[in-house]
Amino acid sequence: MRIKQIRSRLFALSTLSLALWSGAAQADEINVMNSGGFTAAYKAIQPKFEAATGHTLVTAWGPSMGKAPEAIPNRLERGEPADVVIMVGYALGDLIKQGKVMADSRVDLADSRIGVAIKAGSTKPDIRTVEGLKSALLQAKSIAYSDSASGVYIERELFKKLGIEEQLKPKAHMIQKIPVATLVAGGEYELGFQQVSEILPVKGIDFVGKIPEQVQSITTFSAGIPVGAKHPDAARALIRYLASPEARADVSNSGLDPK
Template sequence: MLRRYLRLAVTLLTLTGPLAPLAQAAEVNVMTSGGFTAAYQVLGPKWAQATGNTLHTELGPSMGQAPQAIPNRLARGEPADVVIMVGYALDELIKQGKVRADSRVELADSRIGVAVKDGAPVPDISTEAAFKATLLNARSIGYSDSASGVYIEQQMFKRLGIEAQVKGRAQMIPRIPVASQVAEGKVELGLQQVSELLPVKGAHFVGKIPELLQSVTRFAAGVPTGARHTEEAKALLRYLAAPESQPTVQRTGLDSVSSE
């Protein structure tokens, strides 16, 4: 146990440099979307404790019309030193000159899963045919307003040939975790990225949808051009992407980025 903590301390010092004196500690403003939030909520405090910095965190989707969406927060001029979000949404902010291109860091890959209410019968989603039947038999289906939900609505239902059959029973759920609606009994079948399903109490994680139907979402992070604490932000991103952080990333339902 002692060796493990010593390795963590060495890792943090390597990634962040010497611990900052408290008088010089920075409050790093972070905006993060749901998919990486569970991992960030574990790793972020460890980084803050080791460096003496503090983290101020705002949650919001990577895209969409909700006021809490990260692009909309930035457009309003809300302070941000780090943004953690879906990779292609981050790329759009880089194109717009709102995030520094040289700051982009790959964090994790996320796959879509299924949840039902605790105590409900567990459906079969083990094959494409079984998953299709489960969707057709569900009284109601919920999916997110972020990357996974856009894929489900615009592509997956069409690929399965059930777009017309589920119309009226399938709905996009903005901003809040889909599994929270499942836990409350408002939606029978919830589809969202695994890392967003797992933390919700009252919902049972069934498993990932069949790989042939998957849409893998890359989560990445960057430093906005208006960041006030650029060096601290870069140090935080190095830590989140470090090999030593990957066990935590994987425990939250994400897949580590494969080395290419």
Template sequence: MDNSVRVLSTLALKGAVARLAETYRTTSGVRINADFAPTLALLERLRGGEAADLVILTREGLDEMIGEGRVVADNSVDLARSYVGLAVRAGAAHPDIASEAGLRATLLGARAVAYSRLGASGILFARLIERLDITAEINARAVIIPSGFTAEKLVTGEADLAVQQISELKQVDGIDVVGPIPLNLQTAAVFSAGRMTASGNADAADHLLRYLASADVAPVLRTTGLEP
């Protein structure tokens, strides 16, 4: 088994993979060489020929890669489920987001809302504000980032609400996660992993895949805002 596995992963799993990497290296002797980006950006990179041993994407993104023959179909696995949430700067009052009416009023009352253009959360949020009929009002003062962590805009003071997967919000210090968008207004994102068909390190990739899907990893997923 080679001593490293190249992983391309969605940002939602960054906290979990970072926490698991040292334990995995100690127990297996294999280093996780990971790079993180939104799923849509990763799909573009993979279609452009970027090499990896293992990928972690949304279930839909992984299915696209399987359909294109880039990911092995028979050993892919669903790792975690995640919900989109809202955050405020640490110490700020937590607004009402428990109902559709409360969420709508909170969004309209915000000075600026930060959300991501490429991530699954940004796609959901764009649909949500359209459903709430507040797209023009929110986007007139939104801080829309191409990729990365939206909660960083809370720390800099550029926004007073940030929208993203809860596991991504929790990657930023100096903020408080208010909670998830009401579950009747969203569908949980499922993040899944699979080995690249062109992997030059198939045995090591399969070993890591089994580890990520194991019960030992579940507590770390929960700590970082995911549901195994």
């Protein structure tokens, strides 16, 4: 009973401190732009943050880069409202250099690794070693990867590192907008490569595992406040919570490694 009381008091203190973080006497509607890799963690955290602070999160989704209209840089370029952007760290860095995001607002939230998905019930390839990954790629009839950070690395670097770039050209494809794992679940591609946090929520697939650390590419997800944000104080409160101990479990459960 004493342990439950202690936990209850800790939760109450946490909620109180979170309310004080908001720095605002009234609840605000915070416009957030969020990229795919942080989606699962964000959806788990959102109701907790809203309940503790009274703020409401209005979310627009899109990749951290690329030509798609939904891409976060393109949304900002069109003047869409944003108080917080959550995206790949180096893409956020580019926006800071361009003067579109406040430099002192950047907070690194989590690291993301690339994983492999297959259609549910299919035989799992052994990708625990670099040679095993290479063999799985050569034997696969079709391969898909995303148009975000992980896919750019796979297309430009991973295949070259493995020495099989030419062999894979006819059957490996970059997928725009659509989550790669959904196409794998539908049987359109045999192997799907994407950040683990984007694979795990998809139904109809089996998660094979992360690619070997020797050829892994770690992507950092970061948050920042665009210049001209209407609710900067509430935005900072959200970012502090995303990086707080209260959020670590949700971040970790989504397949990311909290900072």
